[in-house]
Amino acid sequence: MQAFTQHTGIVAPLDRPNVDTDAIIPKQYLKSIHRTGFGPHAFDDWRYLEPGEPGMDHSKRKKNPDFVLNQPPFDRATILLARENFGCGSSREHAVWALDQFGFRAVIAPSFADIFFNNSFKNGLLPIVLPSETVDRLFQAVTARPGLELTIDLESKTIRGLGDEVLTFDVDDFRRYCLLHGLDDIGLTLRHADEIRAYEARRKVEAPWLF
């Protein structure tokens, strides 16, 4: 997993609540058995004017000029600003892969759907929860000044770029540790293999029908 320490980038505003994972990556691209190649299909239905299928030459497809990520400077954005319940719906991690491969390193929203939130951490995409009022202010700032850049620092859990103001956010220690060091948590968990085996031995006595 790629590590996340500090990142500075352009913020793109996606001003609608309940953006679901079907919208982030439509189902036809889920047929892939690989982990890469999803970037060109992030928000496919909103981004292109005609329907897309796997295997098409996506550079030739007509882009929807009204969609924010097609408009400069947002086409170079690396931080996504979103509304409540971002990433709701399906558990597809492909949604996170698509955002990551589009170039996003962080998503800021008042709330995230739980599975999307977990999936993000596994891929070095930082989901940041901020209060609704703060998110509102960020929307206003980005609209007033398109191309606004923010600097996110995971070590100090701060965001800078709104004048002198320093925003702070919260992340679980363990998740932050893994992100800062780009650690694969299967390896970390397997350090506790003996405890897992001891648990199993105990459960085999208590509830043998489970085995």
Added chain:
Amino acid sequence: MAARTLYDKLWEMHVVRQEDDGTALLYIDRQLVHEVTSPQAFEGLRLAGRQPWRREAMLAVPDHNVPTLGRRDAGVEGIADPVSREQVATLDANCAEFKIVEFKMNDVRQGIVHVVGPEQGFTLPGMTIVCGDSHTSTHGAFGALAFGIGTSEVEHVMATQTLIQKKAKNMLVRVNGHVGPGVSAKDIILAIIGKIGTAGGTGYTIEFAGEAIEALSMEGRMTLCNMAIEAGARAGLVAVDEKTIEYVRGRPFAPKGEMFERAAAAWRELRSDPGAPFDRVVELNAADIVPQVTWGTSPEMVVPVTAVVPNPDQESDPVKANGMRKALAYMGLSANQPIESIAIDKVFIGSCTNSRIEDIRAAAAVIKGRKKAASVKLAMVVPGSGLVKKQAEEEGLDKIFMEAGFEWREPGCSMCLAMNADRLEPGERCASTSNRNFEGRQGQGGRTHLVSPAMAAAAAIAGHFVDVRHF
């Protein structure tokens, strides 16, 4: 000991290791696997040179990509789309390589993963159950802690039989009293989502309780828990009672004989203690719930069939009003239009929400002796598994549907998410028993209205939504 909720009990039973930051290493008893979210996980195992921790804790079945037309004997070769075929073939190859039990396409036990698990007794009360699919919440109907995970977590469970999790909060949704005739589990859960919103359960595990829930069959409880995720909760739960135990008894993967009785005794403890504290309690009156129809592009955009399409001008929250306007434009509807005036093009009866035998019986009961409206281009029934299909055929239900002009298909996810050939064309409007009405969910530009099986059946006959209670 302090009074604990069912969720507290299930959680504590599975903690292998508690960390200081509030996360825990949680033991996972069962993992269900399907073709869409597993290939990258198997690839990860392979790249790291790892083997599954407990291969017999897994059961695999292809469902999302399988065609619903044509015969199944050809197996994977019967899939026309080469990309879908490769994905299903990859599941077969991975299961063979890692020695995981798989019900392949030509196996009568094949079906939607959340129909197959309970049907086989692979899902048991008191377990932790995961799957790379958000509707894993379905299995919570058995008093099991079941939730959807992403592909990295699928790999984590394969490799370690555990997950790193943070405990959710406790929510109780109590549905008091009894629903009237024609009102089903689907209407109950849609009414709940309409009340608390699609983010209302975020960060919670929801326990459903009250007389109306106790009165539901196991199929109904599965429908209810299936859509807990649509209320934002990763997991839904219903306490174990004798119905749960009788449903499980005798199923192929369930314990047998004396071991079953021992297990059942433990399962009877799987309920919240009296006075257990919940972080949030929501109450509904069952008698107030009427058949529901969604009008927008999120399951919370739902109203009674007797109502009209809501007006965004009357919504005080500007972000919400904006979302409503976008939804109305996408759905091709106008504010204040009566729901019963909305004409439909297609009908889909299926999905892990409503494709079990009881759902098919409910739809057949409405259709019996009637004909699908000529204006409805396609009405299809997609049973949840090969065994559901067989059972329905033994009861003669397939004939009722076919005589009414419905298509009777092979099992799979089908038009719930339209990964296979079953889909809506742009602008087509569908009465669907599935769980998501997102933009493009059933095909790009398609317009989905979520309803119960009986309501979908009635709409197919009338050509537009009707109140099945007076049909």
